[in-house]
Amino acid sequence: MDDSLEIKEDAVLQVMNLSVDFDVKGNNVSILSKVNFGLGLGETLGIVGESGCGKSMTALALLRMVPSPPGKISEGEVLLNNVDLMTLSKKEIKNIRGKELSMIFQEPMTSLNPVFTVGNQLVETILEHKDLSRVDALKEAIELLRLVQIPAPEQRIKEYPHQLSGGMRQRIMIAMALVCQPKVLIADEPTTALDVTVQAQIFDLLKEIQAKTKMSIILITHDFGAISEMADRVIVMYAGYKVEEGTLDEIRNSPLHPYTQGLLRSMLVIKPDSSGFKKPLPEIPGSVPDLLNRQPGCPFGPRCSQATIKCRSMPPNFNLGFKRSVKCWLADNGRVE
Amino acid sequence: MTQPNTPNSDQIFSSEEITSEPDVKWQDTFHLFCANRAALLGLTFVCLFILVGIFGPIVIPADPFEMVAMPLMSPNGQTLFGSDYLGRDVFVGIIHGARPTMIIAVTATLVTVLIGITIGAIAGYYGGMVDNVLMRITEFFQVLPPLVFAMVIVAVFSSHIVVVILAIAITTWPTEARLTRAEFLKIKENEYVTASRAIGDRNFRIITKIILPNAMPPLMIAITLRVGITVIYEAALSFLGLTDPDVITWGKMIGQSRDFFFEAWWTVTFPGVAILLVVLCIALIGDGLNDAFNPKLRGR
Amino acid sequence: MSESKKTPTLLKVDKLKVHFELKRESWFSDKPVVHAVDGVSFKINLGQTLGLVGESGCGKTTTGRAILGLVKSTEGTISFEGEKLGLVSPKKMLQLRRRMQIIFQDPYSALNPRQTAGDIVLDPLLVHNIGNSKERQERVDELFSLVGLQKNQQLLYPHQFSGGQRQRICIARALALKPDFIVCDEPVSALDVAIQAQILNLLCKLQEELNLTFLFISHDLAVIQHVCDEIAVMYLGVIVEKASRSELFENPRHPYTRALLSAVLSGSPEIKVDRIRLEGDIPNPINKPTGCRFRTRCSFAKEICGELEPVLEEKSSGHWEACHFQTTNNQ
Structure with a gap:
């Protein structure tokens, strides 16, 4: 019934009450409000929401990379193997980043250094984390490129980022993230900048690697199509709140929060019979x-067609079963349908 | 119709109209600028100098060329900043020199900027051959050492104040041209420029009304700093004696007294300090503008 | 849908080519040429929507801009209401220009940050000197309500609007001159899902009310399916398949179209018909493959594909395809 969450034994990552505030011209703006979730071994958790809903901020907060100032993590615990990342020293967290928790970003070009070859950057990353000779590191780099299915890795390793296509660059980024076989990979809109056919390739690749390494993935995206392709469980975020959580099937087939419902309804899907042409x-x-100007009450209230007087006050997270919750008064006292 | 608000949600939540106050970007910039103490200090001093330039000669109507005291008198009650080798009052000289110094600096800057922006805008907007030709011309002017080139111009033609202004402008415009061109190259890629072309806008209007306002922030900074640089150029020319004999400027005062620096430090120091202060304060304003236009870069 | 034969042709594009010359790499080498659009032909009937779909670099955006004269076409003709653009008098040209407008993908870069929303919409009227200042203001008010913006938002600057609202401003600007034809260049790709629906609904409503003709450019097949009467699939500067909406989605022929369709991450799991996964990336348009452009990624490619470039031909009624083979079972 309340925000307190039970800790699951198999959870690789457990996030509790994670909150991020930003200081905007002296005003405290809450970007992320008490977000809870757990991530199981080998599981893919999708975080979906519109731009500005706090999904990317969640990822940054997990790695303690919230730009500060103006931002700060005001509250919360992030347990990775029962170690709270929020209490670690800067040096310790740096060790965790890339080793246990890795991240890939939307635009691979900006994450790669244009003046070094791909191989150089990969080798540097390997040497930073592992006690290897340069020759061995280079061998490992080529292995990694093979793992991410880059053709002719011995050649590619000598090339510069700008000589590669977007899909190739994203593969390189994935290879870099995989150097230390992280337990958790955070993928922030990994395919948004890529073409559809290449997107599909990248998702296939991620799934393949996950099957091999039992890595857990947090996939952050605005695209529900990507979520249905990859995720086991889904968190829907809105205005810094987790508004709904459930398995992919639960979210897709029986969404409870009006926002999730609206999001799914307004999403365009290819229909085999191409019906609904030009229909609103x-x-x-x-x-x-x-x-900056948050109104009291449910953040979705002003856009919600089912809002009632009750929605003037903030609804809590109603737990509706194992890892299934919804932040809406409609779920209160058997009003769930 | 396209934004149907259910009556239900309208009753419960006050329908949100425009919540954010109509803050214009320029206003933001202004507030940021005002929050910068160094820049405000610079602005105050520059305003002070401008006031001196305008009202100084009226308040102190004495002729700066008149020999009022014994030569090389140290600062005293009669001549506040002492007197130079001809017995002219250094203080009166500084007061009367403010106006020509300012006029030359501002006009030369305006001419520089006018040439620079025009050439840069045309080169950047049209690109291709036009850009190539204009940039080669710009480079030609850029490789000439500006001070030497300005000296030659003044020496060949005359040392009239107009020639001095033009000489400074002609030798220094390439910097502004290059900056404008770079900004134009960047801004013209924006789709709002394409949109203007799609509605059939003429090139001249696109350059002046659409692109130029967006290129202004970096140009404003450059222009501000340019005023300071021009003061130094003018001083340098005057120092070398290449200046209008009827006009007194701070550079000229230093130039004429340079041989007496060791006997009479005040003859050189006071005009020097005046130049230093003006240039420094203008630089402070430029820095302040820079911070105000790019608030994200601050403190780096 | 079958009415398409009755309405007159508004725009006809014939063998359009757009080549860009790049800087030469050394003094003695030839200038490399990008064949961005390499012989594209289609026509759009009045009040209809043609969808151009393809991945980045396939030339769909360049095609749209070449039609509006925003990039120079190297070869080919574009006729608007039977008049060949480029051959009419400059005065006539200016009038034709007014009737063809464009909506861009990125509503952030498409609006001048230093103009208010009202001024942005007013600009086309000023440029073409339409009406007096009072009439112009009335027209701006009218346009604002047409696209679902409030009158008092005219004084705001673009950065004070959300993405969806900015796109509405762009649409208002495009409509200001009462055009007949609008190139919609990925108008919803940069927007959130919930906002995409708003903008698509608006575009459909406007098309019906104002009898607009659209060239709808997108990489998103679901969007294309929702709004287009006819669809052309582009790959590396050429159209590889062209058919009516229902025909294309029900009987896709070209291997590339089918790969695109199966690559779409569908929200609903029902459709996962013979998934084709493409290998590799789109080749560089400077060194495009010989013969069929798609052969480097095509699983059906045979020897002939490297030698001969297939032409776009009508394989069944109204269904055009550029491929040497019959790669599907359907007729």
């Missing part, structure tokens, strides 16, 4: 609330 799509009216 169900839309969510308005746009995401201004985080």
